[in-house]
Amino acid sequence: MGAAVLKQQFEAVLGGNGNLDWQSRPGPEWVRSGISEVDAATGGLPRGCLTEIFGPASSGRTSLLVSILAAATARDEVCALVDAEDVFDPASAAAAGVRLERLLWVRSAHNAEHALKAVDLLLQGGGFGLVAMDLGDTPPQTARRISLTSWFRLRRAVEHTPTVLVTVARQSNAKTCASLILECKREDVVWSGAPAPARLLRGIEVRVASTDRRKACSPVFTAKAI
Amino acid sequence: MFACLHGKGNLTALAFEFSPTVERTAEGTVILDASGLDRLFGLPQDVAAALARRAAEVRVNANIALAANPDAAICAARGFKGVSVIPQGDEAKFLGPLPLGVLAPSPGLQETLERWGIRRFQELGALPPLGIAERLGPEGLRLRELARGEAERKLVPLEDPLRFEDEIELEYPVDLLEPLTFLLSRLVNGLATRLSTRGLATDEMRLRLKPENRSTHERTLRLPVPSLDTKTFLKLWQLDLSAHPPPGPVVHVWMGMNPVKPQAAQSGLFIPVTPEPVKLELTLARIQSIVGEGRAGAPELLDTHRPGAFRMIPVGQASRSVGRPPGWPSFQVRMSLRMFRPPRAARVAIASGQPSFIAAEGIRGKVVELAGPWRTSGDWWTTDPWSRDEWDIALSDGALYRVYCGPGGWFVEGSYD
Numbered sequence: 027m028g029a030a031v032l033k034q035q036f037e038a039v040l041g042g043n044g045n046l047d048w049q050s051r052p053g054p055e056w057v058r059s060g061i062s063e064v065d066a067a068t069g070g071l072p073r074g075c076l077t078e079i080f081g082p083a084s085s086g087r088t089s090l091l092v093s094i095l096a097a098a099t100a101r102d103e104v105c106a107l108v109d110a111e112d113v114f115d116p117a118s119a120a121a122a123g124v125r126l127e128r129l130l131w132v133r134s135a136h137n138a139e140h141a142l143k144a145v146d147l148l149l150q151g152g153g154f155g156l157v158a159m160d161l162g163d164t165p166p167q168t169a170r171r172i173s174l175t176s177w178f179r180l181r182r183a184v185e186h187t188p189t190v191l192v193t194v195a196r197q198s199n200a201k202t203c204a205s206l207i208l209e210c211k212r213e214d215v216v217w218s219g220a221p222a223p224a225r226l227l228r229g230i231e232v233r234v235a236s237t238d239r240r241k242a243c244s245p246v247f248t249a250k251a252i
Numbered sequence: 253m254f255a256c257l258h259g260k261g262n263l264t265a266l267a268f269e270f271s272p273t274v275e276r277t278a279e280g281t282v283i284l285d286a287s288g289l290d291r292l293f294g295l296p297q298d299v300a301a302a303l304a305r306r307a308a309e310v311r312v313n314a315n316i317a318l319a320a321n322p323d324a325a326i327c328a329a330r331g332f333k334g335v336s337v338i339p340q341g342d343e344a345k346f347l348g349p350l351p352l353g354v355l356a357p358s359p360g361l362q363e364t365l366e367r368w369g370i371r372r373f374q375e376l377g378a379l380p381p382l383g384i385a386e387r388l389g390p391e392g393l394r395l396r397e398l399a400r401g402e403a404e405r406k407l408v409p410l411e412d413p414l415r416f417e418d419e420i421e422l423e424y425p426v427d428l429l430e431p432l433t434f435l436l437s438r439l440v441n442g443l444a445t446r447l448s449t450r451g452l453a454t455d456e457m458r459l460r461l462k463p464e465n466r467s468t469h470e471r472t473l474r475l476p477v478p479s480l481d482t483k484t485f486l487k488l489w490q491l492d493l494s495a496h497p498p499p500g501p502v503v504h505v506w507m508g509m510n511p512v513k514p515q516a517a518q519s520g521l522f523i524p525v526t527p528e529p530v531k532l533e534l535t536l537a538r539i540q541s542i543v544g545e546g547r548a549g550a551p552e553l554l555d556t557h558r559p560g561a562f563r564m565i566p567v568g569q570a571s572r573s574v575g576r577p578p579g580w581p582s583f584q585v586r587m588s589l590r591m592f593r594p595p596r597a598a599r600v601a602i603a604s605g606q607p608s609f610i611a612a613e614g615i616r617g618k619v620v621e622l623a624g625p626w627r628t629s630g631d632w633w634t635t636d637p638w639s640r641d642e643w644d645i646a647l648s649d650g651a652l653y654r655v656y657c658g659p660g661g662w663f664v665e666g667s668y669d
Contacts, residue, residue: 061585084651088588088669103524104567113590115666116551116562122586126551130567132539133547144539144548151535153527162669163590188525215646217621225623227644227652229587230668249587251644251668 054205057190060097060123061090067243068206068236076181076191078200081210083162086232087194089122089249090210091158094192096123103155106130106148110141111163121252130154138164142176149183149191157184161195169199177203198237207237213246227251253296254322254407255286255303258329259314262418264410266312269449270303275322275407281330283322285407300335310442319343324401327373330354343401348374355398361391373399416443416454417508425464425501429493432502436489437482439507444482453478453514457485459507463500471496476529476566478512484534491537495545532567557630558638559665560591587668589654595663598655607643610655612664617647625657644668 054072058065071077071094081087096119098105105128107114112133120126130148134140138161145159161169177200184191193200198207216228229250236243255270256277257263263282267274273285286299293299296318303316317328319338324347328336331350338346350373352365370376377400384392397403418439426432436459447454455478461469473488527535539548549564601609607619622645629639640658642665647653652668 082650083667084669086587086669088590089585092588093585101524104526112593113666114551115560115589115591116553117560118586118589119551120553122588123584126553129550130536130548131551131564132543134543135547137543140542143542147535147538147542151527151531153525153532155524212650215621215652217623219623227623227668230652247585249585251587 055188057101058097059090060093060100061245061247063245063247064090064208064234067234067245068208071190071192072205073188073190074185075205076177076184076193076200076203077206077208078198078204079192079194079208079210080196080198081212082196084230085210085212086230086234086247086249087162087210088160089230089232090208090234090247091160091192091194092119092122092124094190095119095129095156095158096125098156098190099123099125099128101155102128104128104130104153105156106132106154106158108132108134108141108144108148108157108159110134110138110159110161111136113163114160118252138168138172142172142180145180145191146183149180149187149189152187152189154189156190156192158192158194161193161199164195166195166197169195169197172199174201174203177201209235209237211235216248253286253290253299254283254319254325255289255299256281256283256317256319256322256325256329257303257307257312257314258282258317258326259312261307261312261314262310263312263314265446266303266307266310266314269306269446273407273409276410277322277326281326283325283407286318296337300337304335319401321401321404322407323398323403323405327354327398327401338401344374344377344399347399347401348372348377352376352395352399355395357395358391361388361395364388414450414511415508416446416511417506418442419504419506422503422505425503427501429490429497432493432505433486433490435505436507437486439505440482440485440489443507443509444480444485447509447511448480450511451514452511453480454509455479455512456510457489457507458509459489459505461498461502461506462504463498463502465500467499469496469498469502476533477515479530480514481530484530487534488537491541495541536567557628559628559640560593589666590669591666592664595656595665598662598664600655600657600662607645607655607662610645610647610653610662610664615647615649615651615653615664617649617651619645620648621646 054074056070056072058070079087079090095105112135114131116126132144134144141159145157148157181203211233213231213233215230217225218228219225229248231246231248233244233246258281264276267282267284271284275283277283289299293302300316300318307314315329315333317325317336319325320340324338324343327347328338331354352371376396384396420435455475457473459471471492536548546564550567551562552565554561596612598610598612600607609618622643624643625641627641631637640656642656645653645655654665656663656665
């Protein structure tokens with residue numbers, strides 16, 4: 027019996043229409059980021075893939091990351107945050123809804139290389155719903171020194187796992203190793219009250235631009251002050 | 253069936269590995285109830301071989317004897333070298349050639365028997381019991397029973413102390429981690445085997461190293477869940493000792509394990525996957541060897557208004573906090589602060605009582621918008637009070653910062669992001 031006939035019979039049994047692509051892999055599972063505007067535009071964050079968030083200081087990338095952490099811990103997943111510059115603020119994260127008891131915080135004191143090693147170990151260990159690496163305050167020239175091989179290694183390590191890998195930086199570093207790249211830009215700062223002692227910082231409006239050509243979008247969300 | 257171990261070493265621990273009913277008859281003599289071991293090992297010869305094999309593994313030098321009654325086993329273990337298996341009913345014949353000294357009779361009785369020319373078990377066993385009872389009394393009759401291998405009695409079982417400790421005295425000091433790990437593997441494997449034979453696991457391991465300078469180097473490893481994973485234990489010790497090496501070459505190693513019941517839990521099919529606790533402990537130990545001790549864990553907020561107050565606790569030990577409830581609207585995104593640790597000292601120009609220009613490490617710009625000051629203070633009743641005036645500012649470089657003025661001057665605490 028020829029292979030073509032066999033394939034035809036299989037397709038007949040399985041209900042295929044003759045155009046089944048046997049080589050293609052199923053797409054990744056997408057999870058919510060915790061921000062409805064971003065979820066609606068990008069579909070969420072892919073599991074088993076690297077998602078890169080980048081933008082300048084005060085562009086809302088940390089608010090987006092904390093929101094992702096809050097959504098993941100709300101799903102009862104254990105998350106890990108590798109903090110290359112030791113800048114994570116547990117108080118504002120708790121106020122944003124992050125369940126701190128489900129968060130492993132690795133404080134790599136101003137050493138991006140240590141942060142990379144820690145992320146690699148966490149991915150190899152497995153069992154995390156989300157692993158985030160914060161290089162947001164790492165100087166761009168240091169972040170650029172992380173070779174593409176290292177990013178590729180991380181991508182391979184997270185592949186075929188149910189873990190969402192997220193990195194935050196000032197500039198895009200992972201390039202093609204990232205499955206989803208989100209660029210944060212601050213649209214506006216919301217102040218209230220007269221410019222006297224009664225004035226308050228109310229929040230920031232952030233535009234998130236996806237650089238994925240298939241999913242080009244730029245939703246806007248507001249991060250309110252605590 | 254009873255098995256007797258007679259020799260040197262930790263005989264009691266070895267006996268407890270095979271049976272829960274163990275009698276410590278005398279110094280260097282231990283007897284155990286071996287009934288039922290045939291289902292595990294087979295013939296009595298196989299039981300004896302298993303005992304001998306384990307004795308060699310744990311470096312116990314002992315004669316081993318199996319018999320139908322405890323005293324016959326004791327006599328055989330004391331009288332014959334190596335492994336002896338006495339067939340049931342042949343005790344008198346088997347023990348016959350042994351000298352009477354094995355029975356340790358009283359000096360007076362021994363002298364009498366010597367005078368009669370009775371020197372071996374078979375000679376005593378051949379004497380008529382009535383004559384012995386008349387001439388030597390109950391002790392003589394008891395000795396005759398023992399010599400014929402007919403004495404029947406119950407064991408006086410030893411209470412298992414449930415102490416899982418072991419030690420190695422070294423002939424030469426060890427100063428490198430690799431040979432020390434080799435020694436630790438012996439201790440870990442031995443203790444883990446002893447725990448597993450009792451159906452137990454451990455959640456805490458203690459290590460005491462005695463360096464040449466007679467000081468003591470003690471370390472304790474606590475596991476999040478009871479485990480018997482010896483490979484993980486060894487790796488954890490290796491990482492711990494490389495982070496906290498002993499002060500000098502080691503001459504004595506002691507290890508103890510805390511016995512606890514193993515955790516038996518089956519997770520649900522629809523529960524999110526979590527890291528395996530023991531594996532996570534190993535991963536954390538590896539990460540801490542890179543980033544430093546105490547720099548990986550779960551953050552816990554302290555019950556104080558002091559800004560930036562938190563502590564790191566081991567993951568899994570944190571109490572459940574109130575997070576975002578399931579019905580929490582997803583659009584309530586909160587602006588986060590990126591804390592500078594330590595806060596960056598700043599030079600601030602003041603205009604009309606408000607900051608107008610700020611320069612700090614990596615930050616420089618004109619204040620274009622600000623809110624504040626917010627005055628806070630606390631802990632004034634302690635030796636470590638704090639007080640400060642806070643501002644939220646937008647700089648001309650486009651970033652938003654939180655700055656404060658305290659007794660130590662002006663600082664940039666972090667940036668809003």
